Amino acid sequence: MNLKDLEPQSSPKAAFGHRIRQLRDERGWTQEDLAVRIGCSGTHISAVETGRRSPTARFAASADRAFGTGDRLERQSRATRHSALLEGFPEYVSHERHAAEIRVYEVGVVPGILQTERYATALTMRAVERGAITKEQGEERLMLVDERQRMLVREPPPLVFVVLDESSLRRPVGSAATMDDQLARLLDFGSLPNSILQVAPFSMGDRRPLSLPLYILTLQNRSLMSYAESAQRGQLERDSASVVPLLTAYHQLQADALSQPESLAMISQLRKDYRDT
Structure with a gap:
């Protein structure tokens, strides 16, 4: 999915991915820059930002530390793991x-x-x-x-x-x-x-x-x-x-x-x- 086609309101995963992209853009970081700070790959960052992969609690906590957002991302990530909506x-x-x-x-x-x-x-x-x-x-x-x-x-x-x-x-x-x-x-x-x-x-x-x-x-x-x-x-x-x-x-x-x-x-x-x- 292209980032321009991502609808933040379409799912908790999409909303989380949109927020990660927003925070990253505000700091002028590339996906690789964020990946180094979190300890994963740029491909993983891309998959989370486009809603193709759900963020784990560990990923969200690492992102909170990288962005200095307290525990807001970790709390937001919980919705992606407990959605009532079926896959797809x-x-x-x-x-x-x-x-x-x-x-x-x-x-x-x-x-x-x-x-x-x-x-x-x-x-x-x-x-x-x-x-x-x-x-x-x-x-x-x-x-x-x-x-x-x-x-x-x-x-x-x-x-x-x-x-x-x-x-x-x-x-x-x-x-x-x-x-x-x-x-x-x-x-x-x-x-x-x-x-x-x-x-x-x-x-x-x-x-x-x-x-x-x-x-x-x-x-x-x-x-x-x-x-x-x-x-x-x-x-x-x-x-x-x-x-x-x-x-x-x-x-x-x-x-x-x-x-x-x-x-x-x-x-x-x-x-x-x-x-x-």
Whole structure:
């Protein structure tokens, strides 16, 4: 990754790398100069600055001594080692904000770019309660949800295609009021001129070509990138040729899913059901 493309807010690693580069530039040091002071290689410094390598506690402490920053870098480095984000996702987000087209398939939950604040908070706090993530990691997740939603409001806006497994709509999150607001948000999204929202109903059965969440980006230069994840692992694919089969499967999913009018009708009915509970 080029330094000019590094987005400090995309991940704790990127923020740490940006801070190291900033402190180094302020002193007029090269990467080799800093490497000598810390006791590592210039290549290692480069990898940390570009977010390709997480800083160890030892590296951060050595950097604090070199820059005279007390223990600020060591404390900042802790976030890079305890992130709630799966590998590859922060880099995906850094490209998502510049993509011309975004395609999303989600299972079980409403995707982050469409979550209301109450829905995102309820989902995150439940994960904190059961010990799956820390409170700090939960705050990181909520900040990222907000950041991703804000980057969608740009000119020109990206084309956004979303296919939701029916389970995403039927899984209660928070209160009935939380679900009512969330379903209203989906209906609003479905009315935008740059969006397509579809539901993959349970009745599709084994015709569903995808079983795990998938995100596909078409970048400004028309190259493709995908991100897929399971419960404990994220996989970022940058090779367009490898993404094409996933894009084909996504198109097959869209062809078999409910049309947008049918999908919005289902969401409206579910919203009524939540209101009646």
